[in-house]
Amino acid sequence: MTRRRALAAILVALVSALFFTFTYVLNRxxxxxxxxxxxxAALRYLITLPLLAAVLPFAGGLGALPRALVRHAGVWLLWSLVGFGVFCACLTYAAASGPSWLVAGSFQVTVIAGMLMSPLIYDDARRRIPLPAFAVGLVVVAGVLLLQLAHADGRLDRAGWIALGCVVVSAFAYPLGNRMILLHLERTGTTLGTLQRVFGMTVMSLPAWLALAVWGWQQAGPPSATQTLSAAGVAVTSGVIATVLFFAATEQVRTDPTALAAVEAMQATELLFATLLGVLFLGEAWPSGAALGGALLIVAGIVGFCLISGRQVPVSGAAGPPPDC
Incomplete structure (x- = not known):
C-alpha cells in the first residue's frame, strides 16, 4: 500500500469524524x-430511515434482508432496540446535561465496552480480553471521570450522575446490539452488506421511535422547527455522510493494520471537534485545567488503543463505523 493512499484514507476518516461530531452539537x-x-431521538431515526431507503438501491438493494427479518424477527427486534433504541435515547437524554464536548468525551468509554462484553458474547478466541488494550482503555475511563468531575467542580450532583450513567449505558448498548446482530448473521450464515444491516436495524427499531414520538407529543406537543432541523441535520451528517465516508476510508486500508488503526484513531478527534464547534456556535466555554487534562487523556487513550488493536488483531475486512446517533 502506498503512503499516499494511506494518508488519503486518514484524511477521509478525519472528515468523517467531523460529520459524526455534529451529533453532539446538534443534539445540544x-x-x-x-x-x-x-x-x-425519534426524529433522528424517523428521518434517517427514508434517507437510507433512498441510498440502498445504489448499494446492492435489500438482498437477503427481508428473508432474514422474517425468519428471525425476534432477534433483530431485540438487538436493534438495544443497539439503536437504548443507545440513542440515552445519548440524547444526556445532551441536556452539559456542553457537547462533555457528552462527546464521556461517550469514549465505549472503547472498553466491547472488550468487557466479549467473554459474555463469544465462545471462541474473541472472548479473550487483551490486557494491553484494556489497560489503555482504563486511561480513557480515567480521562472521562476527570472530565466529568472537573466540569462539576469536583462533585457530581444527582442530575450529573444520571446523565453520566445514561452516556455509559449508551456506550455499552451500541457495541452490544451491533455485535449481537453480527454474531447472529455469522451463526445463520446470512450475508448482508453494511447498509443492509443498518437499514434492517433501523426498520426493526421503528417501534421505539414511534413510541417516543407519541410520548414526546404528549409531554411537549409537536416538535419545534429548530428541533426538527437539528434532527434532520444529525440524520444527514451522521447517519449518511459520515458513515459512508468512514466505510470508504476503512475499505481503502483494510489490508494494512497500521493504516487501519490510524483511520480508526481519527474518532478521537470527535472530542476536539465537539469542543471547537461548541465554542464557536453554541457559546460554550473551553475545557480548562483538570477538564482539559481529562480530554487529553481520552484522546491519548483512544489513539493508543487503536494502535495496539492494529498491531494485535489480523485485519480481514473493513472495520465498523463509530456510533452515529
Whole structure:
C-alpha cells in the first residue's frame, strides 16, 4: 500500500469524524432550545430511515434482508432496540446535561465496552480480553471521570450522575446490539452488506421511535422547527455522510493494520471537534485545567488503543463505523 493512499484514507476518516461530531452539537442545540429529548431521538431515526431507503438501491438493494427479518424477527427486534433504541435515547437524554464536548468525551468509554462484553458474547478466541488494550482503555475511563468531575467542580450532583450513567449505558448498548446482530448473521450464515444491516436495524427499531414520538407529543406537543432541523441535520451528517465516508476510508486500508488503526484513531478527534464547534456556535466555554487534562487523556487513550488493536488483531475486512446517533 502506498503512503499516499494511506494518508488519503486518514484524511477521509478525519472528515468523517467531523460529520459524526455534529451529533453532539446538534443534539445540544435541540436540548438548549427547549426541545423534548424524546422528539430529538425519534426524529433522528424517523428521518434517517427514508434517507437510507433512498441510498440502498445504489448499494446492492435489500438482498437477503427481508428473508432474514422474517425468519428471525425476534432477534433483530431485540438487538436493534438495544443497539439503536437504548443507545440513542440515552445519548440524547444526556445532551441536556452539559456542553457537547462533555457528552462527546464521556461517550469514549465505549472503547472498553466491547472488550468487557466479549467473554459474555463469544465462545471462541474473541472472548479473550487483551490486557494491553484494556489497560489503555482504563486511561480513557480515567480521562472521562476527570472530565466529568472537573466540569462539576469536583462533585457530581444527582442530575450529573444520571446523565453520566445514561452516556455509559449508551456506550455499552451500541457495541452490544451491533455485535449481537453480527454474531447472529455469522451463526445463520446470512450475508448482508453494511447498509443492509443498518437499514434492517433501523426498520426493526421503528417501534421505539414511534413510541417516543407519541410520548414526546404528549409531554411537549409537536416538535419545534429548530428541533426538527437539528434532527434532520444529525440524520444527514451522521447517519449518511459520515458513515459512508468512514466505510470508504476503512475499505481503502483494510489490508494494512497500521493504516487501519490510524483511520480508526481519527474518532478521537470527535472530542476536539465537539469542543471547537461548541465554542464557536453554541457559546460554550473551553475545557480548562483538570477538564482539559481529562480530554487529553481520552484522546491519548483512544489513539493508543487503536494502535495496539492494529498491531494485535489480523485485519480481514473493513472495520465498523463509530456510533452515529
Amino acid at each position: 442545540v435541540a436540548a438548549t432550545s427547549g426541545g423534548h429529548w424524546a422528539w430529538t
